[in-house]
Amino acid sequence: MSALTLSSSSAATLRADAVVVGVAKGPDGPVVAPGGEPLDQAFGGSLAGVLETLGASGGEGEVTKLPAPDGVKADLVLAVGLGDAPEGDGPYDPEALRRAAGAAARALAGRKKAGFALPAGDEASLAAVCEGALLGAYSFTEYRGKEDKNAKGSKSAGKGKGGDGDRNAPLAEVTVLGAKARDKAHKAAAERAEVLAAEVNRARDLVNTPSNDLFPKSFAAAVQSAAKEHGLTVEVLDEKALAKGGYGGILGVGQGSANPPRLVRLSYTHSKAKKTLALVGKGITYDSGGISLKPAGHNETMKCDMSGAAAVFAAVVAAARLGLRVNVTGWLALAENMPSGTATRPGDVLTMYSGKTVEVLNTDAEGRLVLADALTRACEEKPDAVVDVATLTGAMMLALGNRTFGVMANDDAFRTAVHDSATEAGEPSWPMPLPGHLRKGMDSPIADIANMGERMGGGLVAGLFLKEFVAEGTTWAHLDIAGPAFNESGPFGYTPKGGTGCAVRTLVRLAERAAAGDVV
Numbered sequence: 001m002s003a004l005t006l007s008s009s010s011a012a013t014l015r016a017d018a019v020v021v022g023v024a025k026g027p028d029g030p031v032v033a034p035g036g037e038p039l040d041q042a043f044g045g046s047l048a049g050v051l052e053t054l055g056a057s058g059g060e061g062e063v064t065k066l067p068a069p070d071g072v073k074a075d076l077v078l079a080v081g082l083g084d085a086p087e088g089d090g091p092y093d094p095e096a097l098r099r100a101a102g103a104a105a106r107a108l109a110g111r112k113k114a115g116f117a118l119p120a121g122d123e124a125s126l127a128a129v130c131e132g133a134l135l136g137a138y139s140f141t142e143y144r145g146k147e148d149k150n151a152k153g154s155k156s157a158g159k160g161k162g163g164d165g166d167r168n169a170p171l172a173e174v175t176v177l178g179a180k181a182r183d184k185a186h187k188a189a190a191e192r193a194e195v196l197a198a199e200v201n202r203a204r205d206l207v208n209t210p211s212n213d214l215f216p217k218s219f220a221a222a223v224q225s226a227a228k229e230h231g232l233t234v235e236v237l238d239e240k241a242l243a244k245g246g247y248g249g250i251l252g253v254g255q256g257s258a259n260p261p262r263l264v265r266l267s268y269t270h271s272k273a274k275k276t277l278a279l280v281g282k283g284i285t286y287d288s289g290g291i292s293l294k295p296a297g298h299n300e301t302m303k304c305d306m307s308g309a310a311a312v313f314a315a316v317v318a319a320a321r322l323g324l325r326v327n328v329t330g331w332l333a334l335a336e337n338m339p340s341g342t343a344t345r346p347g348d349v350l351t352m353y354s355g356k357t358v359e360v361l362n363t364d365a366e367g368r369l370v371l372a373d374a375l376t377r378a379c380e381e382k383p384d385a386v387v388d389v390a391t392l393t394g395a396m397m398l399a400l401g402n403r404t405f406g407v408m409a410n411d412d413a414f415r416t417a418v419h420d421s422a423t424e425a426g427e428p429s430w431p432m433p434l435p436g437h438l439r440k441g442m443d444s445p446i447a448d449i450a451n452m453g454e455r456m457g458g459g460l461v462a463g464l465f466l467k468e469f470v471a472e473g474t475t476w477a478h479l480d481i482a483g484p485a486f487n488e489s490g491p492f493g494y495t496p497k498g499g500t501g502c503a504v505r506t507l508v509r510l511a512e513r514a515a516a517g518d519v520v
């Protein structure tokens with residue numbers, strides 16, 4: 001990840017490759033946002049006019065690059081759009097700052113050092129700029145060729161592997177200007193932003209890692225190594241332990257694959273914690289659909305089906321790194337859903353960890369099966385609340401699109417708390433109902449329940465299925481992140497193409513609220 005420093009230097013005197021300035025949409029054209037005054041002075045007070053001449057309006061995400069004038073130490077001035085200017089002297093919306101900083105950082109890929117002269121005078125703005133820049137600078141380079149074998153010694157020759165390596169390297173150093181670098185609250189805000197960004201980027205890396213390298217066993221090993229680094233307790237149930245424990249859901253989904261399933265328990269505890277939060281993540285490292293095979297066109301991105309588990313993993317590590325006064329236990333239900341001679345057949349009946357039986361009508365509705373076992377197990381420890389996170393249904397994408405996740409719960413106040421936490425974190429979400437009448441669609445003639453119901457409201461049907469495996473009296477919420485977990489179109493704001501790290505910041509915010517006694 002890019003390095004982060006706070007500096008009280010002026011935007012004009014900072015030695016860097018580039019300096020970023022904010023430009024907002026004013027009533028009469030673009031206006032330079034606070035923090036950019038020294039740059040505007042270097043332009044003789046005409047920066048807004050120069051930008052307007054170049055066609056800039058201050059619209060969200062708009063990037064304009066200018067050669068730096070005399071009196072500015074950096075080579076390049078990058079103006080980034082903030083959208084509508086706030087009324088009067090009001091502060092900028094943190095999410096607008098986060099997105100602008102992200103778009104600017106991405107546009108500076110390949111450069112070494114950039115100063116961010118965006119509005120960052122108060123802690124919330126400062127945190128947003130730090131987070132946005134570190135998240136926007138992300139790029140997944142693990143699988144890029146290091147050397148172009150055909151390049152004959154020239155690193156820049158030829159396209160493809162290795163040829164454009166430097167231009168794609170993330171911006172190495174982010175310096176946020178206008179902050180009080182020695183102020184305790186400012187330092188703390190920047191440190192929190194750094195942890196959040198690092199953990200969101202951890203989740204993105206895992207999601208982007210292809211399924212031939214990330215499978216249940218290698219995922220569990222990654223958790224073990226992070227647990228060691230951050231002093232967390234980890235326990236991994238392998239296929240033998242799962243069989244001994246009666247985890248019929250996880251085993252039933254994983255039995256078709258050469259890569260056997262795992263259930264990982266990762267726990268962070270604080271000696272002064274008053275509450276315990278359990279987080280459960282869907283970790284299907286590849287979802288082929290199983291015997292109910294997905295058609296071509298629907299399986300190319302299915303390495304992303306472990307995004308829930310990645311978010312839970314990253315959120316537990318973040319809670320530990322931030323030293324939150326709350327216990328957080330993560331449960332990762334890891335399996336690879338493959339068709340084979342040993343796979344579960346449509347029509348098979350599984351006996352779940354809870355003892356309930358499930359008729360598997362569609363092996364592509366596998367997420368709810370692994371989650372059901374993990375939810376039942378998580379509830380045994382009597383946490384104050386359980387939250388599961390899953391790329392669960394295509395239906396939720398149809399309902400809410402690609403940027404918003406759905407929030408369902410068995411408790412209205414808790415659903416509101418989760419939704420509010422997401423909003424505070426800058427993650428779009430929306431409350432969804434769990435209408436009881438949809439339950440009868442999952443009635444099975446031979447088992448306690450089927451894993452499929454009515455097609456209409458498929459996201460809610462999946463939620464109702466999960467609800468059956470949450471212990472009576474346990475407060476529970478379900479996040480269906482199928483839409484926003486993986487960005488198949490172009491990057492925007494601080495969101496890259498591919499894995500987005502969706503839900504990490506929401507879970508951390510929820511844990512902070514639980515630590516403060518605000519929820520559950």
Ligand code: BES
Nearest residue numbers: 287362364365366391392393394395482
């Ligand atoms: N992993 C998919 C859901 C999904 C689809 C996530 C697209 C991300 C992008 C899930 O396992 C699935 O296949 N769900 C089925 C359920 C159906 C068979 C009841 C679906 O939504 O079609």
Ligand code: MN
Nearest residue numbers: 287364365366
């Ligand atoms: Mn599926």
Ligand code: ZN
Nearest residue numbers: 284287305367
């Ligand atoms: Zn799936």
